[in-house]
Amino acid sequence: MDRVTATTGVRAVARILARADGRGGTALPVLESDGPLALRRTRGSGAEARVMLVGAMSGPLGGDRFAVEAEAAQGARLRVGSAAATLALPGQAGGAARYDVRLAAADGAELHWLPEQLISVAGSCLSVTTRVDLAATARLVLREEQVLGRTGEPPGRLTSRLTVRVAGRAVLDQELACGPGAPGGWDGPAVLAGHRAVGQLVVARPEFAAEPVAARMLGEGAAVVPLAGPAALVTAVAPDALRLRRLLDEALASLD
Numbered sequence: 001m002d003r004v005t006a007t008t009g010v011r012a013v014a015r016i017l018a019r020a021d022g023r024g025g026t027a028l029p030v031l032e033s034d035g036p037l038a039l040r041r042t043r044g045s046g047a048e049a050r051v052m053l054v055g056a057m058s059g060p061l062g063g064d065r066f067a068v069e070a071e072a073a074q075g076a077r078l079r080v081g082s083a084a085a086t087l088a089l090p091g092q093a094g095g096a097a098r099y100d101v102r103l104a105a106a107d108g109a110e111l112h113w114l115p116e117q118l119i120s121v122a123g124s125c126l127s128v129t130t131r132v133d134l135a136a137t138a139r140l141v142l143r144e145e146q147v148l149g150r151t152g153e154p155p156g157r158l159t160s161r162l163t164v165r166v167a168g169r170a171v172l173d174q175e176l177a178c179g180p181g182a183p184g185g186w187d188g189p190a191v192l193a194g195h196r197a198v199g200q201l202v203v204a205r206p207e208f209a210a211e212p213v214a215a216r217m218l219g220e221g222a223a224v225v226p227l228a229g230p231a232a233l234v235t236a237v238a239p240d241a242l243r244l245r246r247l248l249d250e251a252l253a254s255l256d
Helices: 241-255
Strands: 003-006 009-020 026-032 037-042 049-055 065-072 077-082 086-088 097-105 110-114 118-120 125-134 139-148 157-166 169-178 197-204 222-226 231-238
Touching: 009 037, 009 049, 009 077, 026 037, 026 049, 065 077, 065 110, 097 110, 097 139, 118 125, 118 157, 125 139, 139 157, 139 169, 139 241, 157 197, 169 197, 169 231, 197 241, 222 241, 231 241
Parallel strands: 009 065, 049 077, 065 097, 077 110, 086 118, 097 125, 110 139, 118 139, 125 157
Antiparallel strands: 003 009, 009 026, 037 049, 139 197, 157 169, 197 231, 222 231
8 A cells, every 4th residue: 555645645555356266256365445445344245255444534635546456366255345435625735635546357257336425525636537348258336426615515526437348349528617717607507407426336247248238217317228238327317415326226236
């Protein structure tokens, strides 16, 4: 883990590598973290290894640069979550903060990326990029949730980009910008329509190649569409984080 504190903020990188242990389980030969990105192994289930991301410090603050890298090697099963919501906060260093997530899963591997919500606090400025690289027979469940402001406050500036590649082919590349300074219309009827919580769920399974998911509405505020590969995308908006989570949980259950 690399960590540097200066007038430009904190820089931190956490790394996870999961490998099949040859006995029907999953080992974690690499689990490196420190400072604001603390990783903890928790009790898994069956062949699955579970890792929890614990916020050891506030942030990201303005000027911070955080990154998380997680890889599931061939045959491994890895689930990564977080202990609490992430707060994007303004910082003394000023400027924008960055949070980069890099995920990879090899053939026969399964990766679940299920962090808690990201809350964009008034006065903050954060750019989040999530890049996923999957082998052709890898399996993925990825959930992202953004909440625009704490109760009774406006949001900060938040830019979120999500890209997914399967067998080297891009199946998803989307970006959303919200808050002060974002392109006009982000809060309009064609985007968030006044909702304060927005989320997406990406599910990749080899069987979707033969039987793609049908595009459909999933109740009020959510929809699922097939991607150009063995994957599906669920997008949802809601008045608050609790209802957003309920929508995404119901969407995931409908894909099982």
